[in-house]
Amino acid sequence: QRKAREDAWNSLSRFSTFSRGKPGEPGRSPMSRLNIAGVESIIAVASGKGGVGKSTTAVNLAVAFALECKLRVGLLDADVYGPSVPTLMKLQGRPQLDKDSKMLPLENFGVKCMSMGFLMDKDAPAVWRGPMVMSALEKLSRGTSWGEIDVMVVDMPPGTGDAQISISQRLPLAGAVIVSTPQDLALVDARRGVNMFQKVDVPIVGIIENMSYFKCPKCGEVSDIFGHGGARSTSDEMRMEFLGEIPLNMAVRETSDEGAPIVASSPSSDVSGIYRIIARRIVAKLGEWASDGSAGPQIVVK
Numbered sequence: 001q002r003k004a005r006e007d008a009w010n011s012l013s014r015f016s017t018f019s020r021g022k023p024g025e026p027g028r029s030p031m032s033r034l035n036i037a038g039v040e041s042i043i044a045v046a047s048g049k050g051g052v053g054k055s056t057t058a059v060n061l062a063v064a065f066a067l068e069c070k071l072r073v074g075l076l077d078a079d080v081y082g083p084s085v086p087t088l089m090k091l092q093g094r095p096q097l098d099k100d101s102k103m104l105p106l107e108n109f110g111v112k113c114m115s116m117g118f119l120m121d122k123d124a125p126a127v128w129r130g131p132m133v134m135s136a137l138e139k140l141s142r143g144t145s146w147g148e149i150d151v152m153v154v155d156m157p158p159g160t161g162d163a164q165i166s167i168s169q170r171l172p173l174a175g176a177v178i179v180s181t182p183q184d185l186a187l188v189d190a191r192r193g194v195n196m197f198q199k200v201d202v203p204i205v206g207i208i209e210n211m212s213y214f215k216c217p218k219c220g221e222v223s224d225i226f227g228h229g230g231a232r233s234t235s236d237e238m239r240m241e242f243l244g245e246i247p248l249n250m251a252v253r254e255t256s257d258e259g260a261p262i263v264a265s266s267p268s269s270d271v272s273g274i275y276r277i278i279a280r281r282i283v284a285k286l287g288e289w290a291s292d293g294s295a296g297p298q299i300v301v302k
């Protein structure tokens with residue numbers, strides 16, 4: 001385990017413009033909530049627990065921001081323990097360095113991406129201690145030359161532990177989107193997620209219910225496999241905006257596995273339309289906050 005950690009650390013340090021600490025120690029500690037150069041607005045896509053479809057949702061929203069809203073989009077994979085952006089966005093290979101030794105993001109579907117997965121072997125276990133997670137994230141975020149970005153989507157690690165809290169404290173987040181399935185257990189965790197962001201003063205953009213229902217492609221019958229509507233009622237109770245229901249859909253899973261997000265690969269499908277509507281709602285909310293002065297700069301959908 002120690003060897004794997006050191007290998008990952010060395011690999012990251014090679015691409016880094018930051019000073020390097022020893023494994024197990026943080027690198028040079030940055031100021032908290034520093035901006036990321038060139039990035040206007042950052043939103044976290046988070047879930048209280050794993051496996052609810054947070055990364056799938058983050059990726060499809062990022063692609064929808066780029067293709068539907070015509071925004072300049074970045075996608076930061078903050079899930080250093082289980083980076084899925086390389087697979088979901090069909091990107092691999094080590095990032096090039098620019099003249100200032102900053103990493104250049106890899107790009108697909110109009111979205112500039114950075115992930116720990118670009119710096120590690122696919123099957124290498126990511127064994128990180130808390131301070132190393134933060135140091136890695138600093139390097140992935142501020143050690144990358146993003147260019148001009150209107151909105152950056154951060155795919156958060158699942159859960160509400162120390163790593164998630166630190167990330168939410170260090171990145172200047174304009175807001176957080178919470179993804180949950182309709183199940184009671186997932187909703188309990190979603191509430192925890194909402195509370196965590198509120199504690200560190202990150203406003204909640206809204207809640208998305210993923211795997212909300214299943215519509216049989218043959219007969220059209222709708223089944224509520226994991227229940228239905230729980231995220232909407234949780235949003236109402238917590239006075240949060242409910243952003244929408246994404247069905248459990250085989251094409252979403254298949255296109256994710258293929259690295260061709262459904263919003264890009266099957267833009268006319270119903271489910272792509274749902275992602276696009278949710279993306280527009282998020283952009284509208286960020287715009288609203290900006291115009292009443294409660295969040296970052298105004299984003300204009302072209």
Ligand SMILES: Nc1ncnc2c1ncn2[C@@H]1O[C@H](COP(=O)(O)OP(=O)(O)OP(=O)(O)O)[C@@H](O)[C@H]1O
Nearest residue numbers: 050051052053054055056158247248249252253256
């Ligand atoms: N709406 C959906 N319909 C069908 N399959 C989905 C849907 N959303 C996600 N999935 C599938 O569910 C699995 C888990 O999704 P994903 O990896 O996005 O979850 P996650 O919450 O990010 O997980 P982790 O906590 O491990 O990071 C994947 O196989 C994905 O393709």
